[in-house]
Amino acid sequence: xxxxxxxxxxxxWRQYLAASLASYGSLCTGMSMGWTSPVLPQLRGPNSPLxxxxxxxxxxxxxxxxxxGGLFGxxxxxxxxxxxxRKWIIMGSNVPxxxxxxxxxxxxxxxxxxxxxxxxxxxxxxQFATVPLYIGExxxxxxxxxxxxxxxxFINIGFLLAYAIGPFTSYWGLTACGGIxxxxxxxxxxxxxETPFFLVYKGQYDQxxxxxxxxxxxxxxxxxxxxxxxxxxxxxxxxxxPKISDLWATRGNVKALGICIFLAMxxxxxxxxxxxxxxxxxLAKVGTKISPSDGTIIMGVVQVVTSCITPxxxxxxxxxxxxxxxxxxxxxxxxxxxxxxxxxxxxxxxxAPVAFIPLLCLIVYMILFTLGVGPxxxxxxxxxxxxKTKCLASGICSGMCWxxxxxxxxxxxxxxxxxxxxxxxxxLAVCCGIGFIFSITLLPETKGKTFDEIQDMxxxx
Numbered sequence: 001x002x003x004x005x006x007x008x009x010x011x012x013w014r015q016y017l018a019a020s021l022a023s024y025g026s027l028c029t030g031m032s033m034g035w036t037s038p039v040l041p042q043l044r045g046p047n048s049p050l051x052x053x054x055x056x057x058x059x060x061x062x063x064x065x066x067x068x069g070g071l072f073g074x075x076x077x078x079x080x081x082x083x084x085x086r087k088w089i090i091m092g093s094n095v096p097x098x099x100x101x102x103x104x105x106x107x108x109x110x111x112x113x114x115x116x117x118x119x120x121x122x123x124x125x126x127q128f129a130t131v132p133l134y135i136g137e138x139x140x141x142x143x144x145x146x147x148x149x150x151x152x153x154f155i156n157i158g159f160l161l162a163y164a165i166g167p168f169t170s171y172w173g174l175t176a177c178g179g180i181x182x183x184x185x186x187x188x189x190x191x192x193x194e195t196p197f198f199l200v201y202k203g204q205y206d207q208x209x210x211x212x213x214x215x216x217x218x219x220x221x222x223x224x225x226x227x228x229x230x231x232x233x234x235x236x237x238x239x240x241x242p243k244i245s246d247l248w249a250t251r252g253n254v255k256a257l258g259i260c261i262f263l264a265m266x267x268x269x270x271x272x273x274x275x276x277x278x279x280x281x282x283l284a285k286v287g288t289k290i291s292p293s294d295g296t297i298i299m300g301v302v303q304v305v306t307s308c309i310t311p312x313x314x315x316x317x318x319x320x321x322x323x324x325x326x327x328x329x330x331x332x333x334x335x336x337x338x339x340x341x342x343x344x345x346x347x348x349x350x351x352a353p354v355a356f357i358p359l360l361c362l363i364v365y366m367i368l369f370t371l372g373v374g375p376x377x378x379x380x381x382x383x384x385x386x387x388k389t390k391c392l393a394s395g396i397c398s399g400m401c402w403x404x405x406x407x408x409x410x411x412x413x414x415x416x417x418x419x420x421x422x423x424x425x426x427x428l429a430v431c432c433g434i435g436f437i438f439s440i441t442l443l444p445e446t447k448g449k450t451f452d453e454i455q456d457m458x459x460x461x
Contacts, residue, residue, distance in 0.1 A: 019147040023154040028182040030158020032120040038166025064410035069121020070402030074395030077129040086134040091189040097123035101179035129398040136382030137195035153307035160300030252458030256384035263377035264397040266435040268405035271428035306370040318447035324439035326372030330432040333361040338425035
């Protein structure tokens with residue numbers, strides 16, 4: 001078994017390296033997303049860069065504007081993807097990413113912080129729409145799911161870095177760390193090869209063959225069948241230029257679009273961005289006795305460790321099983337957090353003997369989300385759509401994901417302030433419960449299936 005593993009690693013390490021380099025940007029955007037958790041308390045302190053303490057509404061805008069900025073990403077990636085390629089869009093995400101860190105570093109007022117958050121959101125959305133697509137086009141079918149999970153792994157490493165560095169340094173120290181780490185993404189993206197599919201689409205067959213040889217670790221003759229398959233696919237799929245109406249041209253496309261949009265929105269409606277952006281604040285509000293900064297570090301470590309496990313299970317257990325089990329688990333544990341908060345904050349019961357429950361539930365929440373609800377929607381986007389509509393579908397799903405995320409991150413704290421933190425957690429639980437029912441009844445299994453098999457299944461053939 002070990003010899004088989006060594007042989008596979010020798011042949012596939014280039015694909016793992018390319019997926020890692022492409023996903024490194026999500027580490028940087030993960031830091032920008034987790035930045036609010038340790039920074040918001042600092043903005044209320046004496047060493048804040050702002051001239052006054054921000055109000056609750058202003059803090060909500062600081063948190064939610066990153067997600068609003070994500071709505072601009074698809075408008076950049078979708079029109080450009082068929083002209084400049086996946087590599088250059090990934091490289092282009094460096095521009096708003098670095099701009100955000102620069103603006104956050106020099107900010108002395110709220111409008112500058114707002115613009116920084118919008119820039120980070122644009123960079124994040126460009127990567128969400130392009131990096132999973134890039135990985136899906138460079139990966140062999142048998143390791144496609146595992147490589148696609150790298151994207152979420154690097155995001156969680158970014159969150160952990162923000163959680164671990166933020167409480168022990170100043171506002172400027174955390175921001176400088178994020179900016180320095182983001183600078184490394186510039187040379188990393190230069191090293192990325194363009195995807196073989198895009199090169200074939202542009203008629204650059206020799207370059208596509210060279211890239212396939214490097215990625216697969218084989219000779220020209222060995223990659224020739226895959227190259228011919230790509231040529232045949234491009235010839236079949238791109239007889240006419242793709243248009244948005246292609247997304248509902250067949251029953252299978254309509255079904256795939258509905259599934260992926262729902263799951264992309266569920267990803268946000270499960271409350272992940274709310275928890276990650278306001279982790280320290282939420283741990284304090286639900287009454288856990290551990291310090292909020294220590295709690296966020298524990299949560300970050302759990303995310304990263306679980307993300308390392310995800311690539312090993314996503315292609316073994318299947319997409320459907322992961323989605324319904326994890327969404328059911330999220331429903332249960334979010335409901336339990338709500339009950340705890342109701343007993344503690346509303347009725348005033350002595351909950352000291354069970355003070356570990358909120359942190360334990362949130363840890364389990366992070367494990368379940370990272371195993372299923374988080375990575376599966378983006379894997380399905382890369383698997384379910386015909387090649388010529390995949391980029392359009394990815395952009396639409398990404399846009400709907402960010403729209404749902406903006407609404408929730410903007411108004412979650414208002415709901416908590418008006419109706420109690422327990423009510424807000426119960427709303428999250430209901431959303432996850434709907435996701436559980438959807439996954440059980442309507443989500444097909446795509447594990448180990450070729451694209452043609454997936455299309456036959458979606459079209460009931």
